[in-house]
Amino acid sequence: MHQEHPWLPKVTAEKDGSLTMRVCSNHEKIILVAVPLVLVTWLFVGLDRYVGDHEVGSGWDPFIKHKPTTTMFYKNPAQFGLDMEPFKSLDEDDKKNLIEYCRVRYGTDDIKRCYELFLAGRV
Numbered sequence: 570m571h572q573e574h575p576w577l578p579k580v581t582a583e584k585d586g587s588l589t590m591r592v593c594s595n596h597e598k599i600i601l602v603a604v605p606l607v608l609v610t611w612l613f614v615g616l617d618r619y620v621g622d623h624e625v626g627s628g629w630d631p632f633i634k635h636k637p638t639t640t641m642f643y644k645n646p647a648q649f650g651l652d653m654e655p656f657k658s659l660d661e662d663d664k665k666n667l668i669e670y671c672r673v674r675y676g677t678d679d680i681k682r683c684y685e686l687f688l689a690g691r692v
Contacts, residue, residue, distance in 0.1 A: 616643065
């Protein structure tokens with residue numbers, strides 16, 4: 570008895586003598602499109618937590634990452650409520666986290682430029 574392999578195309582002989590080949594089903598096509606799409610989205614799209622005043626509230630701001638990462642959710646480590654903590658007053662872990670945040674969110678290692686971009690984007 571011949572056993573078909575699920576990863577090989579299925580070849581069928583038609584009544585008129587022609588051969589047809591089925592490469593994948595609709596479900597397989599959906600998976601072939603969905604998996605790479607989800608992976609690319611996960612690597613290149615981030616959600617930045619923002620905090621606004623009492624009228625705006627807080628929420629998530631989607632952005633395109635400047636480098637691929639597996640992290641999806643971000644929060645500016647220098648932001649405390651509506652205030653931005655000066656870089657000099659942050660502890661070493663927060664400084665490292667802020668530099669990485671600036672690289673991914675704004676594509677820069679320049680902290681001054683990062684603060685400017687952050688403040689320009691605030692509501």
